[in-house]
Amino acid sequence: MSTLNPTAAISAVPAEHGPGEDNYLTHGRGFLSWALTLDHKRIGVMYLVGIITFFIVGGLSALLLRTTLLTPGAKDVSKAFVTHDMYNVLFTVHGAIMVFIVIIPGIPAALGNFVLPLMLGAKDVAFPRLNLASFWFWCTGVVLLLSTLILGGVDTGWTFYTPYSTGHAMAGVIPALFGAFMLGFSSIFTGLNFIVTIHKLRPPEMGWFKMPLMLWAVYSTALIQVLATPVLGITLLLLIVERLVGLGIFAPELGGDPVLFQHFFWFYSHPAVYIMILPAMGVMSELIAVFSRKHIFGYRFIAYSSVAIAIFGFLVWGHHMFVSGQSNLLNMIFSALTFSVAIPSAIKVFNWLATLYRGSIWLATPMVYALSFMWIFGIGGLTGLFLGTLATDVHLHDTYFVVAHFHFVMAGTIFVFFGAVFYWWPKITGKMYEENLALWGALLSVIGFNITFLVQFVLGVQGMPRRYYNYLPDFQPLHVASTIGAYVQLIGFGLSILCLLRSLARGKPAPMNPWGAATLEWRTSSPPPWFNFHESPPAEDPYDFSLVQYDPASNSYVYRGAAQRAPAAAH
Amino acid sequence: MSHAMLSGTQLLGFMPVRASTVAPQVDAAFLFIFWVSLFFFVLIAGLMFAFIILYRRRSPGQEAGSRVTHNTPLEILWSVIPTLIVCVMFWWGFRIFMDMRTAPENAYEIQVEARKWSWTFFYPGGIDSDELHVPIDTPVLLTMSSQDVIHSCYIPAFRIKRDVVPGRYAKLWFQADKAGTYPLFCAEYCGKSHSDMRTVAVVHENGEFEKWLETANPLTALTPEQYQEYVGGPEAFIEKYRSDPQFGKIASKLETPEKLGEKLREKKACTQCHTIDGGASTGPTWKGLFGSQREFRDGGSVVADENYIRESILEPNKHIVKGFDAAMPKVPIKDREIEALIAYIKTLK
Numbered sequence A: 001m002s003t004l005n006p007t008a009a010i011s012a013v014p015a016e017h018g019p020g021e022d023n024y025l026t027h028g029r030g031f032l033s034w035a036l037t038l039d040h041k042r043i044g045v046m047y048l049v050g051i052i053t054f055f056i057v058g059g060l061s062a063l064l065l066r067t068t069l070l071t072p073g074a075k076d077v078s079k080a081f082v083t084h085d086m087y088n089v090l091f092t093v094h095g096a097i098m099v100f101i102v103i104i105p106g107i108p109a110a111l112g113n114f115v116l117p118l119m120l121g122a123k124d125v126a127f128p129r130l131n132l133a134s135f136w137f138w139c140t141g142v143v144l145l146l147s148t149l150i151l152g153g154v155d156t157g158w159t160f161y162t163p164y165s166t167g168h169a170m171a172g173v174i175p176a177l178f179g180a181f182m183l184g185f186s187s188i189f190t191g192l193n194f195i196v197t198i199h200k201l202r203p204p205e206m207g208w209f210k211m212p213l214m215l216w217a218v219y220s221t222a223l224i225q226v227l228a229t230p231v232l233g234i235t236l237l238l239l240i241v242e243r244l245v246g247l248g249i250f251a252p253e254l255g256g257d258p259v260l261f262q263h264f265f266w267f268y269s270h271p272a273v274y275i276m277i278l279p280a281m282g283v284m285s286e287l288i289a290v291f292s293r294k295h296i297f298g299y300r301f302i303a304y305s306s307v308a309i310a311i312f313g314f315l316v317w318g319h320h321m322f323v324s325g326q327s328n329l330l331n332m333i334f335s336a337l338t339f340s341v342a343i344p345s346a347i348k349v350f351n352w353l354a355t356l357y358r359g360s361i362w363l364a365t366p367m368v369y370a371l372s373f374m375w376i377f378g379i380g381g382l383t384g385l386f387l388g389t390l391a392t393d394v395h396l397h398d399t400y401f402v403v404a405h406f407h408f409v410m411a412g413t414i415f416v417f418f419g420a421v422f423y424w425w426p427k428i429t430g431k432m433y434e435e436n437l438a439l440w441g442a443l444l445s446v447i448g449f450n451i452t453f454l455v456q457f458v459l460g461v462q463g464m465p466r467r468y469y470n471y472l473p474d475f476q477p478l479h480v481a482s483t484i485g486a487y488v489q490l491i492g493f494g495l496s497i498l499c500l501l502r503s504l505a506r507g508k509p510a511p512m513n514p515w516g517a518a519t520l521e522w523r524t525s526s527p528p529p530w531f532n533f534h535e536s537p538p539a540e541d542p543y544d545f546s547l548v549q550y551d552p553a554s555n556s557y558v559y560r561g562a563a564q565r566a567p568a569a570a571h
Numbered sequence B: 001m002s003h004a005m006l007s008g009t010q011l012l013g014f015m016p017v018r019a020s021t022v023a024p025q026v027d028a029a030f031l032f033i034f035w036v037s038l039f040f041f042v043l044i045a046g047l048m049f050a051f052i053i054l055y056r057r058r059s060p061g062q063e064a065g066s067r068v069t070h071n072t073p074l075e076i077l078w079s080v081i082p083t084l085i086v087c088v089m090f091w092w093g094f095r096i097f098m099d100m101r102t103a104p105e106n107a108y109e110i111q112v113e114a115r116k117w118s119w120t121f122f123y124p125g126g127i128d129s130d131e132l133h134v135p136i137d138t139p140v141l142l143t144m145s146s147q148d149v150i151h152s153c154y155i156p157a158f159r160i161k162r163d164v165v166p167g168r169y170a171k172l173w174f175q176a177d178k179a180g181t182y183p184l185f186c187a188e189y190c191g192k193s194h195s196d197m198r199t200v201a202v203v204h205e206n207g208e209f210e211k212w213l214e215t216a217n218p219l220t221a222l223t224p225e226q227y228q229e230y231v232g233g234p235e236a237f238i239e240k241y242r243s244d245p246q247f248g249k250i251a252s253k254l255e256t257p258e259k260l261g262e263k264l265r266e267k268k269a270c271t272q273c274h275t276i277d278g279g280a281s282t283g284p285t286w287k288g289l290f291g292s293q294r295e296f297r298d299g300g301s302v303v304a305d306e307n308y309i310r311e312s313i314l315e316p317n318k319h320i321v322k323g324f325d326a327a328m329p330k331v332p333i334k335d336r337e338i339e340a341l342i343a344y345i346k347t348l349k
Helices: A029-033 A040-068 A084-120 A129-146 A173-200 A211-245 A258-292 A299-315 A317-321 A327-356 A364-390 A389-398 A401-413 A411-429 A434-462 A475-504 B008-011 B023-054 B072-099 B208-215 B223-232 B234-241 B257-267 B308-312 B335-347
Strands: A548-551 A556-559 B107-116 B120-121 B127-129 B132-135 B139-146 B151-153 B160-164 B169-175 B180-186 B200-204 B293-295 B301-303
Touching: A040 A129, A040 A411, A084 A129, A084 A173, A084 A258, A084 A401, A084 A411, A129 A173, A173 A211, A173 B107, A211 A258, A211 A299, A258 A299, A258 A317, A258 A327, A258 A364, A258 A401, A258 A411, A258 B072, A258 B208, A299 A327, A299 B234, A317 A327, A317 A434, A327 A364, A327 A389, A327 B072, A364 A389, A364 A401, A364 A434, A364 B023, A364 B072, A364 B132, A389 A434, A389 B023, A389 B072, A389 B160, A401 A411, A411 A434, A556 B160, A556 B293, B008 B223, B023 B072, B023 B127, B107 B132, B120 B293, B132 B139, B132 B208, B139 B151, B139 B160, B139 B234, B160 B169, B200 B208, B223 B234, B257 B335
Parallel strands: B107 B139, B132 B200
Antiparallel strands: A548 A556, B107 B120, B120 B127, B139 B169, B151 B160, B151 B180, B180 B200, B293 B301
């Protein structure tokens, strides 16, 4: 791979560069230099802007839902601001945006794109054109998905259950399905690219067990993306054909089986949960180690647990159908397999905790997000036990307990996403952010999140079904509390995004390595040059923090090099 | 549709009221998982905060106090212990689930029909109701079917739930052991008025259920001769038979056809789509309906008389009024109930 190594001319340039230096942001100007770029960093940045934009759209639609739920609903719906139909469209749009547009591509496509080649010391991903195609597929998917709002609306929920979606829903189901289909392809392209990149572009000295754990996680994720997403594509196409020409795959009156759709759908959508959470776990392993300034504890257990989650994640889809009429035998098998996923998840949490033990813990904003995720994922993971257990799932299925559980797990990854954004922000933009504002944003959004969803567990246990526009008045106090939490989140996330924008406008120049991380992306300038590295850095143990030392003069960390390092850590 | 509300005291506790034989078993498993989870959560969060406080970085260049990278026995230990605990959860939950799924031979059978967006319960002997009525301490088996999309019958107080998938029968059994009125929800999203597709399960004390059955459908309990007499003069008829030793129970449940029609509008969930004040909704308003000229989408038109209303109820999507969609389900209804509804609609000028 000679093209991936910097040329002799470039490597002659000194390693330190001033702010006026040519970098990937200044390398070319104009719309087309971005829209047609093959640079993984620019594609990552475009993804990042798009994803944060739609995080705001999806978040605001959730705020409208929560505001509607302040009152249990009146008989006179004509006076309501949000009607029955609008409510159903809103929760569908909220779910579809957050799942397909924001969280699934969130960490891999935006941040993964940016850091994966850098972490390998490589110039780019293996297939830069495929990478660009992935981004434009994502854009097309977004436009198609949202076009449903002017083409009749979609009120099926993001799950598109048949026969409601084929014979009863609003007119805009098909554009929404095509949108999800395109977003699926975007996801497959990203996954395929990452698999090949990790196999082929690792530097010779970086064996599998010398990779940063972020790469193990992204690799496991990519396997799921490539293997599971095509099933979603086929399922959505079958749904489109059934709706258009009445093919009897799912419709009972045509000899089809509505539950078959659920099997197809969850065969993708359960693994998709791990598409969302595995990259977050990868980022967690980086953040916890760097901000504890201590070697990650139990590298191999964490690496293997990522792969275990990816494999087991394929075998548990039936737990979404415990009350659908699935046979007792299948229910038993799926319940047992579901618990098997709990173990690797628990291992990761214990390993992160052990990494904190006797570390040097720096409560910078990315670390606050990471620690928040440990709290949130602890709750999300443990409440999954109630849903994996057959007897308790029967009561809790399709209630607010499930809503709270999957927000604690899937939406919890948003906190890691923000942690990752703040962590790599100096590298991406070359600017530092204001620590105090960022901390306030993090704390308020975490507190708001906990208020919003902790009370929903109680609502669910008490029997409040999900996707309800009207509800029994007894549930009102808890709904009001949940809505207050949502507004606190608005303030928190608002401050965080404001902090990022202020940093763009007036942030101080970022040093090469502000956090003291030992992974390779911190061995190039901030922001990196067009070709990523002037000199391809040698890959060493990504968690050996004796390689980087604090430098009071620049208030950042500098690489000491293998020659001067302290005696190797005890293994 | 009538909604008996949960009492405040029932909601103050963490779990809803337990009113079936399986509910205490489910709650026991729930509490086991709850305490195990709480233990692990307190452990994780407690250690996390302890480590944050104990090992926080006090100066920028501070190094970690330990350079340990792994400890295989410890890691195996914290993999094995959770595995053993979840095995207990799995087995416990599975055993209770099998009890939930295995109905006794002698269960009292009730047929259930679900549709967008109401329920009808059919009891042996041709009685039906929009609320689920069951005797206490008796196994009851619901055989459920759906007219249109997937619904799900959920009674939190009984801790049971089962999807009603169109094209097949779904069975659900329970044995209620506490008299009272409990919410019954549709738990599977089924469209616009999904959240209004709720009713109640009424558990009758010993011997009361049979009495309820006798008078559940007072109109249909009348013989043809009695019905003629009732229609001829409802108020006089009720007055005449109110204190009749055998027939009094039914007669006292009767009201004028107009009043019964008004109640049927609620019971048959007509309220979800038809207003009575001229307001817009999924279906045409009933205000001023009777005697008006109806314009259909296919270009036809007709004056809304008794025959038109009867046909619109029995074959709802045969003629669709301009500006509306064919969205009305076939709701089980008896001739005498249709007559009461027509009498009520006539009053809505």
